Amino acid sequence: MSIPLVPQLLRSHLVELAENDQRLDGRRQWDGREVQLEIGILGNAEGSAKVRMGDTIVYAGVKFQTMTPYSDRPNQGGLMCSAELRPVAGRKHEPGPPSPESIELGRVVDRGIRESGCIDTEALCIIPGEKAWQVILDLYAISDDGNLFDAFALAGIAALRNAVIPFAKYELGDDRPLDVSKTPIMCSYHRVGGRYVYDASGREELGGDERIHITLGADAHVHSLQKGLKGTFTAGEFAELMEQARIKGDELRDLVHSLEGGN
Amino acid sequence: MITSTVMKGGSVARLDNMSGKGNAAGPHDSQQAPLLVAPGEDLGDSEDYEVGHGVIVMDGRLRATKQGQMKKDGKSVSILPSRTKYFPRPGDLVIGLVEGCTNNIWFVDIGAPFNAILPMSLGPAKMEFGGTRSVIDIGEAILCRVQEVEETHSSVVTMKGMGLRKIRSGVVEDIDPHLLGRLIGRQGKALRQLKEDTECRVVAAENGRIWIDGDFEGMLEVRTRLRAMTAEAKAATPGGVA
Amino acid sequence: MGYGDVQMIDENGIRVDGRKAGDVRPISIELGVVPVADGSCRMTWGTNEVIVAVYGPMEAHPRKIQRQDRAVLDVRYNMAPFSTSDRIRPGFNRRSREISKVTSDALESVVLLELYPRSKIRVEIEIICAEAGTRCVGLTAASVALADAGIPMTDLVVSVASGKINGVVVCDLNKAEDNYGEADLPMGVLPNSGELAFLQMDGDLSQEEFQEAWDYNMEAAIVIGDYCAEALKNGGYNL
Numbered sequence: 133m134s135i136p137l138v139p140q141l142l143r144s145h146l147v148e149l150a151e152n153d154q155r156l157d158g159r160r161q162w163d164g165r166e167v168q169l170e171i172g173i174l175g176n177a178e179g180s181a182k183v184r185m186g187d188t189i190v191y192a193g194v195k196f197q198t199m200t201p202y203s204d205r206p207n208q209g210g211l212m213c214s215a216e217l218r219p220v221a222g223r224k225h226e227p228g229p230p231s232p233e234s235i236e237l238g239r240v241v242d243r244g245i246r247e248s249g250c251i252d253t254e255a256l257c258i259i260p261g262e263k264a265w266q267v268i269l270d271l272y273a274i275s276d277d278g279n280l281f282d283a284f285a286l287a288g289i290a291a292l293r294n295a296v297i298p299f300a301k302y303e304l305g306d307d308r309p310l311d312v313s314k315t316p317i318m319c320s321y322h323r324v325g326g327r328y329v330y331d332a333s334g335r336e337e338l339g340g341d342e343r344i345h346i347t348l349g350a351d352a353h354v355h356s357l358q359k360g361l362k363g364t365f366t367a368g369e370f371a372e373l374m375e376q377a378r379i380k381g382d383e384l385r386d387l388v389h390s391l392e393g394g395n
Numbered sequence: 396m397i398t399s400t401v402m403k404g405g406s407v408a409r410l411d412n413m414s415g416k417g418n419a420a421g422p423h424d425s426q427q428a429p430l431l432v433a434p435g436e437d438l439g440d441s442e443d444y445e446v447g448h449g450v451i452v453m454d455g456r457l458r459a460t461k462q463g464q465m466k467k468d469g470k471s472v473s474i475l476p477s478r479t480k481y482f483p484r485p486g487d488l489v490i491g492l493v494e495g496c497t498n499n500i501w502f503v504d505i506g507a508p509f510n511a512i513l514p515m516s517l518g519p520a521k522m523e524f525g526g527t528r529s530v531i532d533i534g535e536a537i538l539c540r541v542q543e544v545e546e547t548h549s550s551v552v553t554m555k556g557m558g559l560r561k562i563r564s565g566v567v568e569d570i571d572p573h574l575l576g577r578l579i580g581r582q583g584k585a586l587r588q589l590k591e592d593t594e595c596r597v598v599a600a601e602n603g604r605i606w607i608d609g610d611f612e613g614m615l616e617v618r619t620r621l622r623a624m625t626a627e628a629k630a631a632t633p634g635g636v637a
Numbered sequence: 638m639g640y641g642d643v644q645m646i647d648e649n650g651i652r653v654d655g656r657k658a659g660d661v662r663p664i665s666i667e668l669g670v671v672p673v674a675d676g677s678c679r680m681t682w683g684t685n686e687v688i689v690a691v692y693g694p695m696e697a698h699p700r701k702i703q704r705q706d707r708a709v710l711d712v713r714y715n716m717a718p719f720s721t722s723d724r725i726r727p728g729f730n731r732r733s734r735e736i737s738k739v740t741s742d743a744l745e746s747v748v749l750l751e752l753y754p755r756s757k758i759r760v761e762i763e764i765i766c767a768e769a770g771t772r773c774v775g776l777t778a779a780s781v782a783l784a785d786a787g788i789p790m791t792d793l794v795v796s797v798a799s800g801k802i803n804g805v806v807v808c809d810l811n812k813a814e815d816n817y818g819e820a821d822l823p824m825g826v827l828p829n830s831g832e833l834a835f836l837q838m839d840g841d842l843s844q845e846e847f848q849e850a851w852d853y854n855m856e857a858a859i860v861i862g863d864y865c866a867e868a869l870k871n872g873g874y875n876l
Contacts, residue, residue: 140534145566148611158619175684175766177719187672191765193719216727219713220690220761222673227713270718270727274688274763275671334673433866434784435747435792435829449789451749458829460749460789462869478676478787480694508694508708508756549755 142339143325150325156335162376164331167384169286171294171391179295179310183287186333187277192269192287194295194310198302199266201257209256209264213242213271215284221276222334240358241271241284241318244347248355250314251292258304265297267310278334281345285318290388316355317384318347319377323363328373330380344370346377350385432459438472447473479573481506481602483550487541490567490604491552493534496527503537503552506569506602510549513539517553519561536562538598538606565596565608568621572603574628578621593617643817645802652802654683654811661797661809661857666778666868668785676786680778683811686766687774689782693758708753712741714775716764736772737762743776743796743825743835749789758788769812770798773823776835781865791827793865794834795858798823799850806846808853822847824854828862831855 149155159165165186174180179194201208215238219225230238245251256265269292271284295310322332324340332340342363347356352374359365432438438450438457446452449461450472459465463476483489483505491503491511499515519537520530531537539559544550554560570578578599579586590597593616595609607617646652656662662683671677674690681687697703702711714736718725744760760783762775773796780794800810801820810818820842825835842850 140532141536141562141564141566144564145614152611154615174719175686175768176722180719189671191717191719193717195719195724197724214718214727216718218715218761218763219759220671220674220688220763223692223695268718268724270724272717272719272763272765275673275690277673431870433793433869434790435827435862436866437829451791453791458791460791461787462784462866463787476787478785480675480787504696508696508753510696 142335146325146336146339148325150327155324155329157333159329161327162330162380164380165333167286167387169290169387169391171290177291178298179291179293181287181290181294183283183290185279185283185286185331187275188279188283188334189273189275190280190283190287191272191274192284192291193272194291195268195270196295196298197266197268198258198263201261201264205253206261207257207264208253209258210253210266211246211251211269212266213238213245213269213288215241215271215273217273217276217280221273225276236360237280237284238271240281240345240356240360241288243358244285244316244318244345244356245269245288245292248314248316248347248349248353250289250312250316250349252311252313255311267292267295276334278332278337279320281320281343282318282331285316285347286384286388289315289317290391293388293392314349315385315388316347316349317381317388318345318356319373319380320345321373321376323365328365328369330376344373346373348377348381350382352378352381430465431463432465432474433462434460438465443470445471447471449474449476476573479571480508481572483507483511483541483544483602485541485543487601488598489539489541489552489602490562490598490600490606491537491539493531493537495533496531498525498527501527501531503539505541505550505552506604507550511541511552512549513537513552513554517542517551517555519554519559531561536567536606538562538600562606565606566614566618567604567606568618569604570621570625571628572601574625575599575601575603577624577628578605589617589620593620643803643813645814645817646805646807650805652807652811653813656807656809658805658807659853659856661861662811664861664864666781666865668781668868668872674786676782676784676788678778678782678785680774680781682768682770682774682777683809684766684768685764685771685774687771687778688763688765689775689778690761690763691758691779691782691786691788692761693786694753694756694788695759697755697757702757703755706754707750708748708756708758710741710745710748710750710760711757712737712744712760712762712779714740714762714764714772716767716771720764720767736775739835739837740772740776740779743794744779744783746834747780747790747792747794747827748783749791752789758783769810769815770823772796773798773825776825777861777865781869784865784869792829792832793827793862794825795828795862795865796823796825796835797854797857797861799853799857800840801842801846801850806842806849806853808850808857820846820850822850822854824851824858826855826858826862828859828865 168184170182177193217234299305321328322340322343324336342361345358436459441452461476463474491505495502501513503511539552542551542553593613595613598606665681667679670679671690676691776796799808802818820840
């Protein structure tokens with residue numbers, strides 16, 4: 133089912149579906165696709181996760197490097213998130229420099245994690261003013277069937293939460309786990325056929341309009357918001373999305389924690 | 396995290412107990428259990444046989460070029476692949492997607508290895524030079540027929556003919572072309588049944604694209620059945636061959 | 638450190654990872670792992686993990702790469718940043734470019750490109766976890782992915798790298814053996830005809846040693862070719 137352009141037919145059909153409270157693949161408005169989460173699956177990464185949402189599949193890998201702290205922040209290490217949308221992930225993904233979409237994707241996911249404060253950059257300091265840890269989170273899409281935002285965000289936080297700082301490799305002491313104090317979860321909503329739906333598939337994204345990304349922590353603390361593409365929404369619509377994000381966010385947070393065992 | 400190169404258990408391939416490759420006479424006739432083959436496999440002597448889909452002759456032997464089920468039909472050997480790409484032939488009814496246009500040509504994606512062109516002279520209506528986009532716009536779907544396919548230039552499609560038109564309503568789905576036989580059924584029986592049951596117009600084009608039009612419930616039913624048919628075909632044999 | 642100093646094979650002929658000289662690392666093959674692609678394959682080989690997706694044949698864009706008489710193969714080999722012990726910065730990489738080219742050349746010798754003039758076939762090779770011999774795993778997995786996509790080929794291409802460690806010729810080098818060994822001979826073999834589509838070599842081998850390494854690669858390619866064929870018929874095969 134791989135029609136490259138947006139046929140007008142798809143859009144009118146999506147409107148009709150929305151009016152009948154239906155979606156292309158039979159889901160209801162707030163239903164997500166089946167989620168599979170695995171952690172610790174990359175042998176050469178210090179933390180890793182793989183997420184599958186429907187036919188969207190992504191990997192997240194955490195690598196550590198040492199860095200010289202910035203002069204205005206001598207006691208702090210760093211966190212860098214990099215998202216790659218390589219041609220492997222889809223027919224429409226062309227090789228070449230990162231597209232505006234993939235750059236936005238990386239930045240939105242980065243902010244969702246960074247702004248929650250789940251990583252204490254001061255705890256990454258090794259020698260003040262001289263050496264600190266830089267945590268690098270690489271997000272890698274393997275198959276794109278829509279909603280890479282949430283897949284990346286989920287894989288990213290899961291990978292960070294099982295990351296181990298490789299002190300031993302750098303002869304700086306014993307390895308210890310990276311301290312991640314929260315589990316921010318992103319939920320993305322696309323306007324499809326006139327109304328917002330959760331976890332849009334590839335075709336829904338193609339025939340849809342604007343989107344809203346909401347990242348929440350436990351107790352519904354708001355960590356990051358982003359609205360993308362053209363279009364407007366009402367306060368009422370937004371309130372409903374916030375409520376849905378709280379419910380789904382808690383579900384996905386529990387999923388992440390369930391894999392952590394003794395944490 | 397791997398800290399050493401010691402492998403933890405698991406089996407390893409030992410070259411000393413490797414079994415011999417197939418027999419020189421080639422695979423047996425398909426009257427027995429369906430024979431699955433992979434590219435490069437020897438299918439027997441080429442004498443007395445004609446090559447069909449997915450088979451070539453190399454050094455006097457028949458060789459598979461695709462993975463799938465081998466079929467020996469009297470004098471011809473072919474492969475029923477588990478996936479097929481549509482390849483246009485003159486006369487084929489196809490559903491195309493307009494990807495671009497110039498002043499007098501539309502470029503149409505027909506799901507083949509290369510796009511087709513629809514020249515203004517074969518378009519749906521009389522029109523002025525330069526007016527292409529107002530007649531059929533980029534992103535619109537059309538029901539058309541393959542006029543010609545030639546080595547040196549793109550294939551050409553035409554909208555001059557009975558029933559050929561711009562698709563204005565309904566929805567277009569696509570299935571693997573080799574499942575069309577299953578969808579249509581013997582002498583069109585299965586397709587007729589589907590149309591009756593759902594009260595929808597269902598046009599199955601040769602390139603695996605299906606135009607479905609009717610009321611909302613009917614269209615949903617058709618799409619559900621198409622999905623089920625595809626899933627069934629996949630699960631049917633180990634090679635996923637229909 | 639002298640390369641010959643690292644002990645990698647003991648007096649009983651057992652290597653550091655428990656293998657004998659002629660043994661290949663464990664391999665698993667999974668098909669259809671990139672659902673949105675036309676064909677795909679995931680291969681684990683030792684601790685290597687490689688995913689290959691195939692798209693096409695499709696219209697060749699940009700026009701200038703199009704060939705009137707046949708399809709073009711557009712092969713990309715890439716290592717994920719987290720695939721190696723030290724992170725790899727994303728971006729242009731000469732080594733990846735070279736491997737993309739030799740892989741493309743090898744695959745061109747088996748794909749029936751003349752059947753799809755003016756089109757292109759994309760082969761996306763992604764190294765998720767690297768342990769040694771990634772170019773070999775990539776090439777092998779690519780040929781399986783092409784077959785999964787139904788692209789007609791005269792044969793698969795199976796690639797293995799044999800070499801020499803502590804003066805002993807061994808099959809299928811692992812990471813330490815690749816780093817500290819005395820020779821590395823990767824070959825890409827067509828398992829049904831025994832012909833070669835890919836050949837490189839680095840190091841020091843006598844004529845006899847070269848023949849030994851060559852034979853190891855040929856024998857391994859036939860066995861692995863069988864596993865690949867079984868995987869294609871059964872939709873996935875675990876060694």
